[in-house]
Amino acid sequence: MADARWIYDLTIFLYAASVLFYFNDFLQSNRKVNRLAFGLLAVVWALQTAFFVSQMAEKAYFPVITLFETLFFYSWVLVTLSLVINYFFRIDLLVFFTNVIGFVVLVLSMFLPETPLNAVxxxxxxxxxxxxxxxxxxxxxxxxxxxxxxxxxxxxxxxxxxxxxxxxxxxxxxxxxxxxxxxxxxxxxxxxxxxxxxxxxxxxxxxxxxxxxxxxxxxxxxxxxxxxxxxxxxxxxxxxxxxxxxxxxxxxxxxxxxxxxxxxxxxxxxxx
Known part of the structure; x- marks a missing residue:
């Protein structure tokens, strides 16, 4: 898990940047900032997916058992759904509001152990x-x-x-x-x-x-x-x-x- 920790840390950093750019776009309706925020969010999704796959490869079960794993997966679901809906319907504010929730959920997972105390x-x-x-x-x-x-x-x-x-x-x-x-x-x-x-x-x-x-x-x-x-x-x-x-x-x-x-x-x- 230590080898994949940098992916998780980078995800948190880029997710924060994306949400901040979306917040700037929310206040000022800046299309360039909006595109940058969306691009960062796409990278966040790719990193989350890579981290999730690395967990599956390392653990002997589908990683949705512990609270850390479930919060991470829930955040990934929110990012995925917001990107898919925005691709078809172009509702920028939906992406912003949804990923405020997704980012908070992911931050909460930072304070939890990545693996269960006992073997699952x-x-x-x-x-x-x-x-x-x-x-x-x-x-x-x-x-x-x-x-x-x-x-x-x-x-x-x-x-x-x-x-x-x-x-x-x-x-x-x-x-x-x-x-x-x-x-x-x-x-x-x-x-x-x-x-x-x-x-x-x-x-x-x-x-x-x-x-x-x-x-x-x-x-x-x-x-x-x-x-x-x-x-x-x-x-x-x-x-x-x-x-x-x-x-x-x-x-x-x-x-x-x-x-x-x-x-x-x-x-x-x-x-x-």
């Missing part, structure tokens, strides 16, 4: 568990982007209401487009989280005690799934205004963060 083996490295975690991380990534779209919706809504005709307002897609993107991200996130839970249940039936249903993490995951499913239902039934849906989406993402980070209450989801 046995049922923890089963294919079912790895599929379960990977699906969950991609669902969290989709929910993160949905939250960003909702935040951008509320930002534009407030600017229009206050009649603040700033250059940033012209860079935002329309309210209908932002709400539609948030809805589509949730449409991706909900089935992925459902699949993650189902795969986790199958794994739990094989290796965990019968009472694993009562575990706090399992219950909270079902709550998150139910809340986002309820939001999709309210959007489909057209009984809430779009602003109310955006506010509900922000609150729902708070539940995702709690579910992701608050693992101390779980008996078998504690990070190694």
């Amino acid at each position: 083996s046995g049922p923890l490295t089963s294919e079912l568990l790895l599929v379960h975690i990977t699906l969950a991380m991609f669902s969290y990534g989709a929910f993160s982007l949905s939250m960003v779209f909702s935040a951008m919706y509320l930002l534009q809504h407030n600017m229009l209401k206050a009649k603040r005709w700033t250059p940033m307002l012209r860079r935002l897609p329309s309210l209908d487009v932002l709400e539609g993107y948030a809805y589509r991200m949730n449409m991706l996130g909900v089935p992925m989280l459902l699949l993650a839970i189902l795969v986790g249940i199958i794994w739990g039936k094989l290796v965990l005690p019968e009472k694993f249903w009562l575990d706090a993490k399992v219950v909270w995951s079902l709550v998150v799934l139910g809340v986002y499913s309820f939001g999709l239902y309210k959007r489909y039934s057209d009984t809430w205004q779009m602003r109310s849906l955006a506010l509900f989406n922000l609150a729902s993402f708070g539940l995702v963060l709690i579910n992701f980070l608050a693992t101390d209450f779980s008996k078998f989801h504690n990070w190694l």
Whole structure:
């Protein structure tokens, strides 16, 4: 791991530079700075991918088990999704806001050990568990982007209401487009989280005690799934205004963060 540490350190440095350039572009709408920030972000993705591959080569399992590995993978998911969406739809502010989250997540991983205290083996490295975690991380990534779209919706809504005709307002897609993107991200996130839970249940039936249903993490995951499913239902039934849906989406993402980070209450989801 020491041989690949320089990749991780360089990733942190370039990621910080990219976010700072995006922040400058956010304030001044500088297209040259924006292109530089995007280029640095592409390099960050390549370095993250290289570091992740080096971990797979060094370790005897797909590296999404420990908290360090999961935070790193979550950051990689956010960078990947933001680059892909920006390639097709050119929403610069989405890339900025999303990668503020991704950078914070990556910085948090700096304070954690890169390898587990004990060797990871046995049922923890089963294919079912790895599929379960990977699906969950991609669902969290989709929910993160949905939250960003909702935040951008509320930002534009407030600017229009206050009649603040700033250059940033012209860079935002329309309210209908932002709400539609948030809805589509949730449409991706909900089935992925459902699949993650189902795969986790199958794994739990094989290796965990019968009472694993009562575990706090399992219950909270079902709550998150139910809340986002309820939001999709309210959007489909057209009984809430779009602003109310955006506010509900922000609150729902708070539940995702709690579910992701608050693992101390779980008996078998504690990070190694």
